[in-house]
Structure formats: structure tokens, C-alpha cells
Amino acid sequence: MKKSQLIRTLGLVVFIISSSVLAxxxxxxxxxxxxxxxxxxxxxxxxxDHQWSTAEPLIKQAKKALQLKQYENAYSFAQKASQQSTLALKQADTEQANWALNLPK
Amino acid sequence: MKIFLNPFVFIALIAVTVNVMATPEEDKKTFQQFYSERFSNIDLDEFSNGVYALDKDARSQWEAMSDFPPYEDALEEGEELFNTPFENGNHYASCFQNDGQNIRQNYPLFDTQRNTVVTLELAINECRIHNNEQPLPYKKGDIAKISAYMASTSEGSATNVSIPDTKEALSAYQAGKQFFYTKHGQLNFSCANCHVQYAGRKARSETLSTALGQTTHFPVYRLKWEALGTLHRRFDSCLINIRATPLEAQSETYKNLEYFLSYMSNGLPINGPASRK
Structure with missing residues (x-):
């Protein structure tokens, strides 16, 4: 392989790797x-006392994807986990005011 | 603000506020009355049989199974464990009033010295620790067997949970009550949604039991578990079903929930251990 071809090939590889991250x-x-x-x-x-059982498995999946350097997947799992816990916290907050609506009438 | 001027909304808010502020005795009266009215053909004591008070088909199968109850061996083991002395020579009986016989109906109780709810399983483990033995795991195994034996000595005795007139005891009761009516998990269900509002209706193929009488028959042998399990283990199953993360057995939250639920069943006969699907 000529030197110029090698440089072009290496450049292409670097471009593909960097663009997959940067894109x-x-x-x-x-x-x-x-x-x-x-x-x-x-x-x-x-x-x-409002943890949702759906959040922890998503964090585990995010960590696993991170180990495999699948950053996009890992990020997506982590975001979903955060979303689940955010909703759980919102539920806790809402229920502070609304739990009594479930009392038998 | 206009919404609060609506007379219907105003009356509803007052009704809710009154219920939130109600005394435990008033709560119990409303609670038991709710089920008595909804299931007017069922005697109050019958609610101790849980779902089998509501579902005739399931009841006939359950009664057939009761001729040779699946917990029989475990119950015998529980009696043996209860009567086996610790290494220091003491017995479980030495830790309990009336030598541990016919006391299940008084649990959980509120310890005014430590300001916490003491369940029967907690008392069993505290007895072990007091006698230099290792505590047992809380949800299943030997503790469920010992608790089952102790429950069996109370068969027919009326649930008699008391709430001392202290701020802390009332606070524990209120915390249990709030947890029971609070929605949890991704499915956004409260205990009350299934066991008050939808009691007697179906969730998939299963009839939902009434919350009234739920504590009288524990520990239970669940066919799904193929073993005896404690009430806190059952709480776990409910939370898992609504996609909430279960709490630690004997956590303050679970103990307070048991305290509230047991108080609601005051007057109903103890009939544990029992078998369930």
C-alpha cells in the first residue's frame, strides 16, 4: 500500500469514528x-418510598452499554431512568396533597 | 379560586378534610361500614377469609384444599421451633405475655418506650437477639413458621390492636393510613385502589380481596410461593405488581402500614395461618 493511500485510509477511519461520536x-x-x-x-x-421498579434496570442497562462503549444507547437508557425517577418524585409530591381522595366515602 | 366557590367542590373538600382528620376509631367505623354496605350479604367476620368470602367458586376449591392444608408441615415445624430452647436454655415463651399463647390478635402493638410499631415477627427476632441468637430473615422460612404457630394459638380470637393515646402512636397510624391510600409505582395504584374501590372485581382472572380482614390470616401459604410467607412479603408482591420497588421488611413504612391495616380489622377473628393462591 502506498503511503498516500495509507494516510487516506487512516483519515477515513478517524473520520468515521469521530463523526459517529460528534454526529x-x-x-x-x-x-x-x-x-x-x-x-x-x-x-x-x-x-x-416512591421508587419505581422500572428505573434501576434501566440504569443497569446504561452501565452495560457504557462498558461496551455504546454511548448513544447508554445515554438513552440513563435518560429514561432519570425520567422514570422524575415521574416517581412527581407522583410522591402530587400524592402528598391527593392521597386523601382515595378514602372511602 | 372560583372553583372553591362551587358548593359541590366545597362540600367534597370538607368531606375529605373530615376523613383525613378522623380518629382511628372513626376511620375503622367508616372502613368497616364501607365493606358492610358494598357486600351487604356477607357477615363481618367472613371478611377474615379474604377473597374466599367473595368468590364462591374459589371458595369451594379452597375449602376442599383445607382438608389437608398445604401449611400443615410448616405449622408443626413452627411449633417445634417455638418450643426448642435457645442455647441459654430460655424459650420463646419467656419473651411474650401468656407464654406466647393466644396473643397474635394484639399485634402489631405500639411500644411507647421506643415509639415504634412492634410486629409479631419483629418481637420474635428481638426475643432471639435478647437470648443471644441470630435474628431470622423476615419474609419467609423459620420466622414465618414460628409466627404461623403463634397465630394458630389465637384462632377465633378477635383482632384487638390498640393505639395508645400518644402523639407518636397516632403519627405511626396516620403514616400507615397515608401509605395505604397513596398511589405508588409506574402503574400509579394505591393499595386502596385495588382493595377498597375495586375489591370484589377482577384483575385479570383473580378476584381482588377486601382490605378488611387481610391481616387476620397471616402468615399465609401461597401456592405461588410454595411456602409460608409473612405479611411484609405479601406487601412486596403487591408493590411489584404495580411496578414499585418493594421496601425492607420491618421498615417503619411497612410496620406502620401493618399497624393501620390491622387496626381496620379490629374485631375480626384471627384465622391464620391460611392458604392462598
Missing amino acids: HGITQSQVEQAIATAEKLLIQSAQV
């Missing part, structure tokens, strides 16, 4: 941050 804008540190946020929200929901 989606998801980096490893962003994934780690997203997982940390999801874990924090999970703990917060547990502290008010």
Missing part, C-alpha cells in the same frame, strides 16, 4: 454524568 454529540463523560444523575434521582425517589 450524536454523546461522549463518555456525558454518559457518566447522565448515569450519575439517574442514580441520584433513584435515591431521592427511594428516600420518599
